[in-house]
Amino acid sequence: MAASTSKSRAKKSARPGRPATSRPPGADADLDAIRISAARTDLARTDLVRTDADSDFTDAELGGEGLALSHLPVLAAEVLELLDPQPGEVFVDGTLGGAGHTRLLLKAGASVYGIDQDPYALSRLGELAGLTIVQGNYREMDRLLQGYRISAVDGVLLDIGVSSFQLDDAQRGFSYHTEAPLDMRMSQQGEGAYQVINETPVEELAAIIFEFGEERHSRRIARAIEAERERAPIATTTQLAEIIKRAYPGAHARGIHPARRTFQALRIYVNDELGALNSGLEAASRLLKPGGRIAVISFHSLEDRIVKRFFRDQPDLQALTKRPVEASENEQARNPRARSAKLRAARKSGHAQTEHDRVKDSQS
Numbered sequence: 001m002a003a004s005t006s007k008s009r010a011k012k013s014a015r016p017g018r019p020a021t022s023r024p025p026g027a028d029a030d031l032d033a034i035r036i037s038a039a040r041t042d043l044a045r046t047d048l049v050r051t052d053a054d055s056d057f058t059d060a061e062l063g064g065e066g067l068a069l070s071h072l073p074v075l076a077a078e079v080l081e082l083l084d085p086q087p088g089e090v091f092v093d094g095t096l097g098g099a100g101h102t103r104l105l106l107k108a109g110a111s112v113y114g115i116d117q118d119p120y121a122l123s124r125l126g127e128l129a130g131l132t133i134v135q136g137n138y139r140e141m142d143r144l145l146q147g148y149r150i151s152a153v154d155g156v157l158l159d160i161g162v163s164s165f166q167l168d169d170a171q172r173g174f175s176y177h178t179e180a181p182l183d184m185r186m187s188q189q190g191e192g193a194y195q196v197i198n199e200t201p202v203e204e205l206a207a208i209i210f211e212f213g214e215e216r217h218s219r220r221i222a223r224a225i226e227a228e229r230e231r232a233p234i235a236t237t238t239q240l241a242e243i244i245k246r247a248y249p250g251a252h253a254r255g256i257h258p259a260r261r262t263f264q265a266l267r268i269y270v271n272d273e274l275g276a277l278n279s280g281l282e283a284a285s286r287l288l289k290p291g292g293r294i295a296v297i298s299f300h301s302l303e304d305r306i307v308k309r310f311f312r313d314q315p316d317l318q319a320l321t322k323r324p325v326e327a328s329e330n331e332q333a334r335n336p337r338a339r340s341a342k343l344r345a346a347r348k349s350g351h352a353q354t355e356h357d358r359v360k361d362s363q364s
Contacts, residue, residue: 073100074338075297078325079157082345083293085110089154092145092287094138094280097121099128101157106130113150115141117187137187139279142287156284156294160277160303175263179238184263184270193266197240198233202226212274212302213265221247221262237263264300277303281310285317290350293320299340311346320345 073079079101085091087109093102096114098121105112111130116122117137125133136144138158145151182194200208206222209215224247225234234240241259248258268274284294294317298304304324311319324342332339 072335073098073104073159074331074335074341075325075327075343076101076104078343079295079297080104080108082295082320082325082343083155083157085155090150091155091157092138092141092153092284093157093159094141094284095157095159096125096133097159099125099131101159102131103128105155105157110154113145113148113153115144119188137276137280139276139283141280142283145287151287152289152292153287154289154292156288156292158277158280158284158294158296160273160296160298175237177241177257179236182235182237182240184267186271191270193270194233194235196266196270197225198229208269209262209265211265212268213261213263214302215261215265217248218262220249223247268302274302274306277306278310281307285314285348288348290348292348293345294347295343295345297341297343298324299342304342304344307344311344314346316349317346318349320347 083091083105085105085108089110091105091110091112093099093105093112093114096102096116097118099114102112102114106128111132113132113134115134115136115138117135119135122133122135132148134144134148141156145153182192182197184193185191196205196208202222202225205225206218209221210218215221221244224243225240228234228243234243241257241263244259244262245257281294281296288294296307298307308324311317321344324344326343327335327338327341
């Protein structure tokens with residue numbers, strides 16, 4: 001399997017890249033278990049739902065009138081606590097999507113450069129005061145911002161993975177629940193899942209499914225795909241999902257579709273998501289001013305491990321979360337896509353303490 005994995009990496013590298021005030025050292029507050037109270041913020045609750053009468057977030061602030069529940073920004077209050085945007089500060093939202101988190105940064109008085117590689121996602125956004133939209137991959141954020149004469153920022157937010165808009169658009173091919181062409185390209189450019197499924201040698205395909213989906217039945221699934229594509233090309237999401245379901249041994253875990261990990265693996269591979277995350281973290285670190293904050297929301301262990309190790313290994317980054325922050329039970333119940341979300345944050349060292357920081361120190 002190791003040889004096949006190496007081969008898949010070589011193939012991927014040959015393709016073009018796809019696309020609070022922060023707590024000071026020594027503060028004794030446990031940021032791992034943040035649950036923000038109304039006394040410390042103007043947020044009513046951490047579980048942000050647009051139908052809550054006591055929430056300070058309106059439909060417009062969270063994404064517009066009639067925003068679907070699935071499009072709510074996850075861990076929004078926790079992100080604001082860790083990034084602590086101040087009026088006049090400059091932030092990068094490297095995964096703009098529906099701009100849910102960005103709207104909250106703008107409300108706090110910051111200006112935001114919002115980056116997204118998906119032209120369809122960007123086409124859905126109207127104008128927002130203080131937001132500059134940048135089409136591209138966040139892995140190149142420092143280069144992209146050079147065009148706007150921005151060489152340093154106060155904060156960076158990354159909400160990794162597929163967006164709610166992409167999941168809900170069946171024709172993008174991200175979901176195994178709905179009939180659609182095999183695609184999964186976030187940028188709508190380059191090689192898609194159809195080519196990977198129908199043209200990749202079986203051992204390499206098994207390595208992709210194992211490495212990026214952590215699927216222990218990867219060889220069995222890859223062989224079933226090979227047998228089917230020899231008869232005719234595999235063209236749709238539901239066709240692939242059914243092949244995987246038939247190949248899966250025994251009963252699968254209740255509520256978890258057998259195709260889930262394979263679809264995750266294909267999406268990550270097609271979009272080089274882990275490579276983008278590694279590059280994006282490095283670009284963000286270069287962009288951050290001394291004292292600048294970075295917050296990253298991930299949705300599976302592969303991503304979370306990369307973020308954890310990066311924050312640990314960078315000498316100029318101080319982790320603000322010993323363990324990942326997770327959504328409250330209320331938020332998980334009302335927004336199921338928050339269930340797997342994990343938030344980590346860090347601050348760049350070399351910060352000259354401001355009066356604002358000293359006030360926060362005295363209150364902690």
